[in-house]
Amino acid sequence: MIRYKMIGINLDSLLGIFLFFFPFFSLFFVPEKKKYFLFLVFLLISFYSFFSFFLQFFKIFYRSHLLFFAILFNLFFFIFFLKKRKEKRIILPDLKEFFFFSLLIFISFFTLYQVHWNYTGKINLATDFSPVYHEVKNMKYPYPYFSDEWFAVLLIKESIKNHSLPLWDPLNQTPFLNFELLFHSFLSGLFLLFNFSPLNCYVIFSLFFNLLIILIIYLFFRINNFSFFSSLLFSLFTLYLTCGANLPGIWHLIPIHLGIIFFLLALCFSSFQDSFKAFLSFIFAFLFYPPLFIFSFLGGIIFFFKKFPLKKDWFSSKKRFLLFTIFLLFVFIFLFFLFLKWQKIILSKTFFESSYGPHWTPNINPFYIIPFPVIVFALLGLPYIFRKNKILFFSFLLGGLFWFFYSFSSKRFIIDYERVVFLSSLLSVLISIFGWQKTKDFFERIKKEAKKIFFFGELIFLCFFIVFIPFYTQREDWQKITVLNLISKEEILPKAPANQYLSANDLIIFQNIKGKKILTLPWKGTVLAAATENIPLLVKEGMMAKGTPNFLKDFLESDCNIKEKMIKQLKIDYLYLNQEISCKNIKKIKETKEGLILYQTLKSK
Structure with a gap:
């Protein structure tokens, strides 16, 4: 529980x-x-x-x-x-x-x-x-x-x-x-x-x-x-x-x-x-x-x-x-x-x-x-x-x-x-x-x-x-409040009115990590910014915004050399993602029940 x-x-x-x-x-x-x-x-x-x-x-x-x-x-x-x-x-x-x-x-x-x-x-x-x-x-x-x-x-x-x-x-x-x-x-x-x-x-x-x-x-x-x-x-x-x-x-x-x-x-x-x-x-x-x-x-x-x-x-x-x-x-x-x-x-x-x-x-x-x-x-x-x-x-x-x-x-x-x-x-x-x-x-x-x-x-x-x-x-x-494309008639189902975007595991993992740059999922970046005083590179768009989902997609689809260049250029300290990454200068720290994995980059050592 x-x-x-x-x-x-x-x-x-x-x-x-x-x-x-x-x-x-x-x-x-x-x-x-x-x-x-x-x-x-x-x-x-x-x-x-x-x-x-x-x-x-x-x-x-x-x-x-x-x-x-x-x-x-x-x-x-x-x-x-x-x-x-x-x-x-x-x-x-x-x-x-x-x-x-x-x-x-x-x-x-x-x-x-x-x-x-x-x-x-x-x-x-x-x-x-x-x-x-x-x-x-x-x-x-x-x-x-x-x-x-x-x-x-x-x-x-x-x-x-x-x-x-x-x-x-x-x-x-x-x-x-x-x-x-x-x-x-x-x-x-x-x-x-x-x-x-x-x-x-x-x-x-x-x-x-x-x-x-x-x-x-x-x-x-x-x-x-x-x-x-x-x-x-x-x-x-x-x-x-x-x-x-x-x-x-x-x-x-x-x-x-x-x-x-x-x-x-x-x-x-x-x-x-x-x-x-x-x-x-x-x-x-x-x-x-x-x-x-x-x-x-x-x-x-x-x-x-x-x-x-x-x-x-x-x-x-x-x-x-x-x-x-x-x-x-x-x-x-x-x-x-x-x-x-x-x-x-x-x-x-x-x-x-x-x-x-x-x-x-x-x-x-x-x-x-x-x-x-x-x-x-x-x-x-x-x-x-x-x-x-x-x-x-x-x-x-x-x-x-x-x-x-x-x-x-x-x-x-x-x-x-x-x-x-x-x-x-x-x-x-x-x-x-x-x-x-x-x-x-x-x-x-x-x-x-x-x-x-x-x-x-x-x-x-x-x-x-x-x-x-x-x-x-x-x-x-x-559930009836769908989003409709008026041209293609494509329909997007809504998300639930309730969520668990911030988990107890997040608070435990980041209790001693403060003021660090983190690359994570948009919603996770939003809640971590408010709850843990860290600096996400990507957040859910709202009254404030930072980063784009395409950036995260490009990072995940790139090879280790490109990943390490992006990390060095943006001075990323940690990755908190739901994907396995096997690169020399990216160290796996912990995995949560939510399926997210915390990685420490070489830059943060």
Whole structure:
């Protein structure tokens, strides 16, 4: 049985956790708990993002400084809250609200827990060049699954190590333009504050932030006056949006997740008619994941002019003028950065080809990704949403247009298909409850007994979500998300959503090997770079890249003389490959159960 390093939480970690969550004590003294909870989420993420960025910018990113700012923030928060609070007594939450909110946390937590700590189903290994699936049962794998998650671990470790902004590419040892800077900066701050290992604890943060997405969706439903039961059930449908190796979602933690959190916060604040926080949330959604600009811009425009219709004296209001100025500044900053010295890089991120290459596009049929009831009720809810919530309607419409276009084209504009599908799927969940409610209202007007029928229907769905927790990872909808060549009609099968690209053997073999150049398989190079602090010559392409698969192929197919010349030229210290090599200056060290062999080169002696 493979064993991995256990996560230890010491007193330093508990101090950081306490400081981060301390402001939530104030929930006991406010009557409007839903609105205030959302405000605290907005406040804490934005505050720690700002101060992490500030400390990293001035290269004073040390835990002592972060703790100082956290203590200072909590002190000011406590004093300000004591002065401003209207209620002196503790206000207990509504028992029914508390019950359903707790039930949502319970079901969501134990469902997502299966993904990394009790996985049963198909996986892939780093040595699988074609989609060969391996069956596992009750697998514990406390490491990321998605390539950009591994790059995030690498950047977070580098930021903490160098006490600076994550603008240094440790793979190529060069500066690079990190479009997702704020995401990596913020997570670096949390890992440092909590004194957690980025490698061992990244999936804990993944579980936490995905749970937060589900909770915000639930609160959006409750804010819009849907019943406890309906809000609970349709929030849980979020768990059943398909995740895959080529389709990140609720199982992962990448920059779009923080962007989505703020996008959802913006929708909630707009429901409260809190224009200032809604605008700031749209801006933060863009800052955490810049490709969300098109959705944030659209949402901001719609909300702004709905809140403040154009009139002759429109600019006479200071509040309107301030908000409009902030919005224009936001747009100006985006356009300004577009034409800086990195304009070629930025434009390459604006108009680009699918990562699969020309003419290749994934089969992103909505019925393979979104639960059938959500699709049905989302369609029924669209007419109502058009009248009542223009931001949600047009955001979904924009996502749908992207989805439709990406279904038959390999061309991309600003945002890739995976992120469009994830965001649009979440928006469909938000809309579906409106369709469900309209369906209930229609039948309840016709027949009195319909209310009981719908209640039992919701109860059956709830039982389904609870009973199927142990079987959650065994769903195989991801296998239908194949990649198709539009010209030749050739089809590529997807890899499994889970993997074991980093093995316990890797950690043992490389525990005393640091800072060495290693030639290995693309996925193995990615995980070793983040986990062992070595320098791979080839990694899986993602937000960062190094080497090409053709280089590895040329190396393996060459004779010993060519191999040794390549080793000398590139200063390779170790080879970690699944192929026997019998050359004079290449020494076999160890072979793993995975079929990989570690070789030491003459250069490293």
